[in-house]
Amino acid sequence: MREFAHLLERLAFTPQRNGKLRLLGRYFGATPDPERGLALAALTGDLKLRAVTSSMLRGLATARVDDQLFAASYDFVGDLAETIALIWPEPETPPNDPDLPLPMLVEELRSTGKAGLPALIASRLDALNPSERYAYLKLATGGLRVGVSARLARAALAEYGELPLTEIEEIWHGLTPPYLELFQWAEGGEKPVSAALAPFRPVMLSTATDLDALQSLDPADFAAEWKWDGIRVQAVSDQGTRRLYSRTGEDIGGAFPDLLDRLDFDGVIDGELLVRRGDLVGSFGDLQQRLNRKTVSKKLLASHPAGLRAYDLLLWGGRDLRQMPFESRRARLEAAIEGLDDRRIDASPLLPFDTWEDLAALRADPPDTVIEGIMLKRRDSAYLAGRIRGPWFKWKRDPMVIDAVLMYAQRGHGKRSGYYSDFTFGVWDGDELVPVGKAYFGFTDEELKDLDRFVRNNTVDRFGPVRAVAQKKVVEVAFEGLNRSARHKSGVAMRFPRISRIRDDKPAGEADRIETLRDMLPPELA
Amino acid sequence: MARGASPLIPKPEGLYCPSGDFFIDPVRPVDRALITHGHADHARAGHGAVMATRQTLDIMAIRYGADFTATRQEAGGETRVGDATVSFHPAGHVLGSAQISVKAAGQRVTVSGDYARVPNASCAAWEPVPCDIFVTEATFGLPVFRHPDPQTEMAKLLESVRAFPERAHLIGAYSLGKAQRVIMLLREAGWDAPIFIHGALQKLCDYHLAEGIPLGDLRPATTDKMKKAEFAGQIIIAPPSAFEATWAQRFPDPVIAFASGWMSVRARARQRGVELPLVISDHVDWPDLTRTITELDPAETWVTHGREDAVIRWCELQGRAAIPLHLAGYEDEAE
Numbered sequence: 001m002r003e004f005a006h007l008l009e010r011l012a013f014t015p016q017r018n019g020k021l022r023l024l025g026r027y028f029g030a031t032p033d034p035e036r037g038l039a040l041a042a043l044t045g046d047l048k049l050r051a052v053t054s055s056m057l058r059g060l061a062t063a064r065v066d067d068q069l070f071a072a073s074y075d076f077v078g079d080l081a082e083t084i085a086l087i088w089p090e091p092e093t094p095p096n097d098p099d100l101p102l103p104m105l106v107e108e109l110r111s112t113g114k115a116g117l118p119a120l121i122a123s124r125l126d127a128l129n130p131s132e133r134y135a136y137l138k139l140a141t142g143g144l145r146v147g148v149s150a151r152l153a154r155a156a157l158a159e160y161g162e163l164p165l166t167e168i169e170e171i172w173h174g175l176t177p178p179y180l181e182l183f184q185w186a187e188g189g190e191k192p193v194s195a196a197l198a199p200f201r202p203v204m205l206s207t208a209t210d211l212d213a214l215q216s217l218d219p220a221d222f223a224a225e226w227k228w229d230g231i232r233v234q235a236v237s238d239q240g241t242r243r244l245y246s247r248t249g250e251d252i253g254g255a256f257p258d259l260l261d262r263l264d265f266d267g268v269i270d271g272e273l274l275v276r277r278g279d280l281v282g283s284f285g286d287l288q289q290r291l292n293r294k295t296v297s298k299k300l301l302a303s304h305p306a307g308l309r310a311y312d313l314l315l316w317g318g319r320d321l322r323q324m325p326f327e328s329r330r331a332r333l334e335a336a337i338e339g340l341d342d343r344r345i346d347a348s349p350l351l352p353f354d355t356w357e358d359l360a361a362l363r364a365d366p367p368d369t370v371i372e373g374i375m376l377k378r379r380d381s382a383y384l385a386g387r388i389r390g391p392w393f394k395w396k397r398d399p400m401v402i403d404a405v406l407m408y409a410q411r412g413h414g415k416r417s418g419y420y421s422d423f424t425f426g427v428w429d430g431d432e433l434v435p436v437g438k439a440y441f442g443f444t445d446e447e448l449k450d451l452d453r454f455v456r457n458n459t460v461d462r463f464g465p466v467r468a469v470a471q472k473k474v475v476e477v478a479f480e481g482l483n484r485s486a487r488h489k490s491g492v493a494m495r496f497p498r499i500s501r502i503r504d505d506k507p508a509g510e511a512d513r514i515e516t517l518r519d520m521l522p523p524e525l526a
Numbered sequence: 527m528a529r530g531a532s533p534l535i536p537k538p539e540g541l542y543c544p545s546g547d548f549f550i551d552p553v554r555p556v557d558r559a560l561i562t563h564g565h566a567d568h569a570r571a572g573h574g575a576v577m578a579t580r581q582t583l584d585i586m587a588i589r590y591g592a593d594f595t596a597t598r599q600e601a602g603g604e605t606r607v608g609d610a611t612v613s614f615h616p617a618g619h620v621l622g623s624a625q626i627s628v629k630a631a632g633q634r635v636t637v638s639g640d641y642a643r644v645p646n647a648s649c650a651a652w653e654p655v656p657c658d659i660f661v662t663e664a665t666f667g668l669p670v671f672r673h674p675d676p677q678t679e680m681a682k683l684l685e686s687v688r689a690f691p692e693r694a695h696l697i698g699a700y701s702l703g704k705a706q707r708v709i710m711l712l713r714e715a716g717w718d719a720p721i722f723i724h725g726a727l728q729k730l731c732d733y734h735l736a737e738g739i740p741l742g743d744l745r746p747a748t749t750d751k752m753k754k755a756e757f758a759g760q761i762i763i764a765p766p767s768a769f770e771a772t773w774a775q776r777f778p779d780p781v782i783a784f785a786s787g788w789m790s791v792r793a794r795a796r797q798r799g800v801e802l803p804l805v806i807s808d809h810v811d812w813p814d815l816t817r818t819i820t821e822l823d824p825a826e827t828w829v830t831h832g833r834e835d836a837v838i839r840w841c842e843l844q845g846r847a848a849i850p851l852h853l854a855g856y857e858d859e860a861e
Contacts, residue, residue, distance in 0.1 A: 012792055013801050065669060066843055072836045073670045078793050086670035086790065130672075411770060411799055418774030456772070464797060465770075 001128065002099045003031055004039050005135035008146050020148060024156030028183070035102045037178025040157065042139050044150035046177055049109050051117060052140040054080050060122055064089055081137035084125075088133055091126045100127060102139075103178070109140055151248045161186025166202035166385040169249035174199050198238035200249040201268060201314055201322075202385035206375060206392035214356045214376075214395075222376045223326060224351040224359055227394055228309055229284050229372040229481065230274040231291075235308055237263040244273070255293045259306040262342055267316035269308065269333075269345075270383075274370065276307030276344050281370045283522045284495070285483035307344035310337055311375075314383055322383040326391075329383065363395060369522045372480065373397045399478040400520055402512040403503055405433055406473040409455040410466050412440065420455040420467070421448060423499065425477060427490075429514040433471055434490045436517060442478065442498025450502060472508045476501035482517065484525045492517055533610070533630035533659070534637070536851045541637065541661070541830075545630035546610030548577075550637050553855030560612060562639025563623035564589065564702055567856045577601055579614055581622025581737065585702065588729050617641040618652030619808050620703030621734060627655050635659040636822070642807065643814045644676070647710040648703065648739050660824035661851070664832030665809045666787055673787055673811040676707075679804045680715040686781060686802055687759065694757040694777035695802070698766035698784040701727050703808050705763050706734045708785050709741045711806070712761065722747035722757070724764035724773070754778050766798070787811070816840060831856035 007027045014020050024043075028036050041047040061084045062070050070087065077083040105124065112120050121140065125133050138146065154172065158165040163186060174194025175182055181192035233252070234245040242263045244253035253260050256273070275282025275290065282304065289304050290296065313333040314322050321329050330350070337347045351374070353359045363374050373396035381391035404425035412421035422440040426433035443451065454473050461468035478500040485493035492514075535542045540552035548558040555572035562568055562578075564585035569578070571590035576583065577599040586594050599605075601614035601624065610630035617623040619640045628635045636657035643652050666673075687695055699705040705727050712721065720743040723731060728746070735741055747762045757777045768774060769782060787807025788794040795803040810818060815837065819827055827848040829837045834850040841848035 013795065013803065015799075015801070066839065068839050069669050069836055072833065072839075073668045076668055076833070077670055077791050082792060083670060086672070090672075418769065418772060418780075452772075465799060467770075 001102050001105060001132050001135065003027065004035070004042075004102050004139075005129075005132040007039070008135050008138065009131055011146050011148055015147075017152065020152060021156045021159055024148070024153065025160040028157060028160045028186070033180055033183060034178030037180060037183060038102055038106050040153055040179060041177035042142075043146075043148050043153040045142065046150075047106065047139070047142060049106070049140060049142055051114050052109065052121070052142075054141060056118060057081070057084055057121070057137065057141070060084070060118055060125075061087060081141060082134055084137055085130050085134035088125050088130075098127065098129065098132075100124065100132075105136060106139065150250065157182070157186060164385075167191070170194075170200055170202050170385075172200065172249055173243070173245075173251060197241035198236040198243045200234060200236070200243070200245045200251075202249075203232065203234060203247040203270065204312075204383050204385065204392060205247070205387035206394040207387060207389045209376070209393040209395050211356060211360055211395075214393075219354060219356055219359070221378055221380070223330065223379055224353055224362075225311070225348045225375050225377075226351070226366065226368075226371045227373040227375045227396065228272040228274060228281070228348065229370045230272040230281075230287055230309070233271060233273040233308070234314075235259070235263050235269045235271065237265050237267065239266070252291075255290055255296060256306045257296060258301050259308060259344070262308075262340075262344055264342075265316075265336070265340060266318065267336070268314040269310050269336075270312040270314060271308045271310040271345075272348070274307055274309055275304045277305065278343075281309075281368060283370055283483070283524060284481060285522070285525060288483070305344065307346075310345065310347045312383060325380045325382065326377050327379045359395075363397060366397070371397070396480075399480055399500075400482070401476055401478045401500065402427065402436075402517060402520075403474050403506060403510070404436065404477050405471050405508045405511045406451075406454070406469055406475060407433055407435055407471065408466050408468055409451075416448075419448060419452045421452070423451065423475075425475060425499075427512045427514050427517055428509075429490070434514055436488070436490045436492060436514075437477065437479070437494040437497040439477060439497045439499050442500050443502070447499070447502055451499075474503040474506040474508055474511050475499045476503055482521050482525075484521065490514060490517070492521065531631050533628055533633045533635050534661070536853055538854070540853065540855075541851070543607075543610050543628055543630055546607035546612065546628070548607055548610075550626055550628075551639065551856075553853075558607075559595075560607075560626055561586070562617065562626055562637065563620055565620065565640070565700075568639065571595070575599070577605070577607070577612070579622045579624050582624070584733065585622055585730070588733055589702075615653050615655045616650035618643060618646055618649060621649045621706070621737065621739070623649060623703075625652075625655055627657065633658045635661060636824075637661040638663060640665065640809055641818075642809055643818065644673070646707055646808065647714065648706040648734060654818075654822060657822060657824050659826045659828060660819065660822050661828045661830060662815065662819065662837070663809065664815070664829050664834050664837045666807065666811050667815060667829070667833035667837040669812045669836070671787065671790065671811045672813055673790070673807045674805055676711050676806050677715060679785075679806055680711050683712075683761075683783060683802065683804060684715060684717065686783075687761065690781060691759045692778065694759075694780045695761050696769065696774065696777060696780040696782055697761065697763045697804070698769060698782070698786075698798075698800075699763050701765050702730055704785055704806070705765075706731060706739060706741060707808065708763060708804075708806060709744070710739065713740070713742050717761065718742070719760075720745045722760055722762040724748065724762070724768050726765050726768070727763060748773065748776075769799075819846065820844075 010023050074083045154168050171194040174196030185191050232247045236243045242260045246252050275286040313329050376393040378391045404427050407426045408424040409420040410422040424435050424438050426435040458470040459467045477497050479494040479497040481495040483493045539554050540549045542549050549556045550560045551568040552559050557574040559573040560577045564582050569586050571594040573595045575597045576595040580600045604611050604613045613627045614624035617625045617639050619642050626637045634657045636655040640663050699708045722745050725748045781801050783802035784800045785804040785806040789803030790805045830851040830853050838848050
């Protein structure tokens, strides 16, 4: 437990991705089975110790500490597990064998009935130090939130074992904690065979292109289709087991029971998850309403029905099609979709074109606002795992841009320490600036120095680590889309905002207004 | 309690003693001030007369210039001030820090100022001062604050230095007290190498050396003589504000550490962009604070700056009389 607690501690204060990968790799290398596998499951959210609730934990704490003192402490600390870890009274005599094995702690949490859990957890908290208590409580409640995503944890394992991440993701859902065979594979053993039904298959990804880059290619070699602005998914139905995976292999089907119900086939479809209302496609904002929900209300199912727009067919009727050329898979896809005869599952139409200029014209004037560009696929390309340059290209629509005024800045981490690199910017609402987004990339190193210097020389106020700056620096902000947002004062939220240019040529008064931004909202949100 | 007979009264300027016509740690200029210690929120320039320990007077002169007050008096033994009798006793907080004992209106009051009870090699140890009224700070007045042994924090730091030999370790520490404490802890932990310090620490470190605190080999971190890469594997101490300045850009991929009692709370550490939190405090934690009240066993406990409500609540649960003073102007960030 001590090592796991130490790992969580280090992860919490290591903002850089590479630093986290290194910490996790070192932990996997130094920790025996089954502890490392259980730790991995804790990080990927696959440990599933559901019986421990936050109200049970709060009850344990307030049985030992005055209610008011506990409430004041929780208010100050802001995290329940951390508050309890810090406030838990130390026993009179320190425990003599403090390093309790993680596997034992997990096993007893799993096997103890609900009535026995409070006494068990209390006795363990008595035997652990504060940092271990924190790790133990995080483990018990399942919601780790320690700054490591499931994907990052798997990527760390891939790096540790020098394994392809896509292959780990492919078999992940067939494996269970403590992942003994996975660690064996990472250390030179055989690749585990996944026996689970409806496994995830690694997704094929595209690289970016533009009109100049396309000139050296023959348009006749490529098929084109719209790039829909939903969520890329893999819909799998295998002998009655149905799954909906994100492109990183997360099972997101729980939030989309209406779509799972319709996967009435035996095969694997690659497509875009969209909100569908008859022939209309809902915006990305509509789709967001449906994400990350444990239960979906009837009302939401009716107002935001989910559908699938199919791009590709990987398996069908027990046959693996991935080695076939795209054209053959496409013909089978069209036949398969027709056979389903379901209005909520259709094939993304192919676009007719002879020259790249034809395609440029289509791209400039898409028929639907939920289109974010064009996909190009070599007609002879097999379906391959990962992002390979050549067979598939994405030619995204130009980003939206506005000119905004810098309002606040915060310092960065690691190699950016000492530099102001995280910026909040705003646009005019009447004669006041209203913040509309935050960006911490898009600029060059030279531009970063310029922005940093500006912040230092123009600070007008400080709030902890945040500096307010004089409202006179205009930056061009590029972004991929706009949603309505109740959380932002401006009422809108940008997707992927970045600072694309510094506009020292422009006085702040000529930066954009909130009305301009609202006009950029998709029509159904305007 | 009848206010007329009270030995001390909270006023906007600070805690006032009517019998002696003086303020303790006033936050605005007054005619006569008694100062517990040299931190800026307790010791301000511009008073008519100041009484403090010799070291606190020296520190105020270093910070504000020799003319920081019109007249000054060094504390020593029991001293009459008007109709009150005052004496100064070590507080264990920073060099020169004192608790002030006031005998007035028939009562003994101990004003703790800021205090700490764990050993601190950079100043004299706290002493109990019997009293009827104990005025305590409450900076870490919540039961979540239990400061670890500072040497376990040093072990964390030295482990990190070993793990990242290509990086510099930058420790944020306030220039009076915390910086010297960290240096002494490093020396105790066996770090004999030179320690690099920000220019803002120079004068106060020199003063500690002159007062016989063996800080060892200190070198300026702000120098043109060292290349960026030469700071790899080195420990540099600077006031936290320096991390916001371009100054921090001179070090190779620095690990940002911060020595403060607040570092036991993750959100606090993350807000500051700290990669290596070091829980090192110059204040009493919750167990020491409550233990002190129990041991002194005053008839009344007055609680000032910090988490007053929680300490008042604790006193209430113990059946102790306690009141919050609600004095404004003392910061708890600078810890």
